[in-house]
Structure formats: C-alpha cells, structure tokens
Amino acid sequence: MADAMALYAEVGAWNLAALADRRAFDSHYEAVAGAIADRLTAKVHIDIQARGRAFDEWIVGLASMDAQEITDRHFVGVCASLIASLASHPIVTYSVMVRPWPDRLIEAVAKYPDQVTALMSGAAVYLLRVRDMTGVDPSVPLSPLIVENAAGHLWRGLAAAARFRELLQLSSPWS
Numbered sequence: 001m002a003d004a005m006a007l008y009a010e011v012g013a014w015n016l017a018a019l020a021d022r023r024a025f026d027s028h029y030e031a032v033a034g035a036i037a038d039r040l041t042a043k044v045h046i047d048i049q050a051r052g053r054a055f056d057e058w059i060v061g062l063a064s065m066d067a068q069e070i071t072d073r074h075f076v077g078v079c080a081s082l083i084a085s086l087a088s089h090p091i092v093t094y095s096v097m098v099r100p101w102p103d104r105l106i107e108a109v110a111k112y113p114d115q116v117t118a119l120m121s122g123a124a125v126y127l128l129r130v131r132d133m134t135g136v137d138p139s140v141p142l143s144p145l146i147v148e149n150a151a152g153h154l155w156r157g158l159a160a161a162a163r164f165r166e167l168l169q170l171s172s173p174w175s
Contacts, residue, residue, distance in 0.1 A: 016075070016078065016125060016129065019082070019125070020059065020062070022052075022055055025055050025058075026048075026051065026055075028121065028124070028125075029046070029051060029086070029091075029117070029121055030044075030046065032117060032120050032121045032124055033046060033092050033117050035120075036094070036109065036116065036117060036120060037094055039105075040094060040096055040105070040106055040109060041096065041097050041098045042094040042095055042096045042097060042106075042109075043094070043095040043097065044092060044093075044094055045092065045093045045094070045095065046091060046092050047089075047090065047091050047092070050089040050090055050091040051089070051091045053089055054085045054086045054088070054089045054091060055085075057085040057088070057089075058081060058082055058085035058086075061081045061084075061085060062078065062081065065077065065078070065081075072174040075126075075129065076126070076165065077162075078125075079122040079123075079125050079126045079164065080122065080161040080162045080164055081161070082118075082121060082122045082125060083118045083119055083121065083122035083154070083161040083164055084118075084158040084161035085118075086114065086117065086118035086121055086122075087114055087115050087118035087119075087154050087155075087158060087161065088158055089114065090114055091114055091117070092113050092114055092117050093113050094109055094110065094113055096110070103144075104144035104145065104148065105144035105147060107144075107148075108144055108147050108148035108151060109147075111148070111151075112148070112151035112152065112154070112155050115150075115151035115152075115154040115155050116147060116151045118154065118161075119147075119150055119151060119154060119164060119167070119168060122161070122164055123139070123164060123168050123170060126138070126164070126165070126170060127139055127170070130170075130171075130172075130173055133173060134173050136171075136173075138170045138171040138172070138173070139168070139169075139170055140169050142168065142169065146167075146168070146169065149167070150164075150167035150168055153167060154167075
C-alpha cells in the first residue's frame with residue numbers, strides 16, 4: 001500500500017489547508033481511492049453523500065481543535081482526524097477485475113475498504129508534509145498482513161486512527 005501512497009504523493013508540494021475546500025477534499029479522496037484501485041486492478045465506487053458527511057465531520061473536528069499553538073502534534077492530530085472521519089462512513093467499495101488467488105491484499109481491501117482508504121488518505125497527507133520538510137519518504141513497503149492489521153484495528157475502533165503512524169510504520173521527523 002506504500003505504492004498507493006507514493007503514487008498519489010507524486011503530485012508534489014501542496015497545502016494541507018487546501019483540503020478544507022470540499023473540491024480539494026473530494027479530489028484527494030478520489031486520487032487515493034484511484035491509486036488503490038490501480039494497484040488492485042479494480043474499479044472504485046464512491047458514495048458522494050457519505051464522503052460529504054465525512055468532510056463535514058472532519059471540518060467540525062478541525063474547528064474544535066485549539067489553534068493557539070500549532071505543533072507537530074496538531075498536524076498528526078489533523079491526519080488522525082481525517083482518517084477517523086473517513087473510516088466512520090461507508091464511502092467506498094472496490095470491484096476487483098482480475099483476481100489472482102489467493103491475494104491477501106485484495107482480501108484485506110475487500111474486507112475493510114473504507115478503513116484501508118481512510119488510512120491511505122491520512123497517510124498520504126502525512127507523507128507529503130514529511131517528505132516536503134525532510135526530503136525523505138517516511139513510508140516503507142507494507143505487507144498485506146500489516147495493511148489488514150491496521151485496517152482491522154481501525155474497524156474495531158476509531159481511536160486507532162491516532163496510531164496511524166505506528167500501524168503503517170511511518171517514520172517521524174519529530175522526537
């Protein structure tokens with residue numbers, strides 16, 4: 001799945017605040033879902049009303065954050081909030097066109113489509129910012145088992161969104 005994050009990350013430097021615009025938010029989600037679908041040779045189906053509810057929920061969550069002193073923890077919190085808002089709504093499904101059997105990654109995405117896409121969406125935001133700051137990609141190639149484990153944790157409880165860096169094995173430039 002690091003491939004899917006990296007595929008989207010190629011768009012270059014951008015601004016996190018741009019995601020507060022509904023169109024940019026929608027484009028971000030569609031790009032990540034499209035990258036996952038390309039990786040799986042699948043067709044993606046997005047419920048635009050559910051995605052809209054996730055956007056509204058994320059914006060309300062951002063408005064409740066204390067913006068007095070912006071730190072790296074706030075940024076990680078924004079990414080985690082994005083993941084939690086997306087994972088809490090049934091937004092996406094994937095129809096696999098070619099199914100090499102068995103493929104654990106396809107099975108993980110089929111079982112947890114919203115959670116995998118939410119994790120990759122938040123991780124892409126994190127990856128872009130850290131890469132722009134440090135010049136180093138903070139991701140590593142993920143095995144299907146790690147993706148399934150991370151998505152399963154998120155499916156069992158949205159509190160796992162706060163641990164997205166640990167679950168996806170993303171390095172941190174902050175001590």
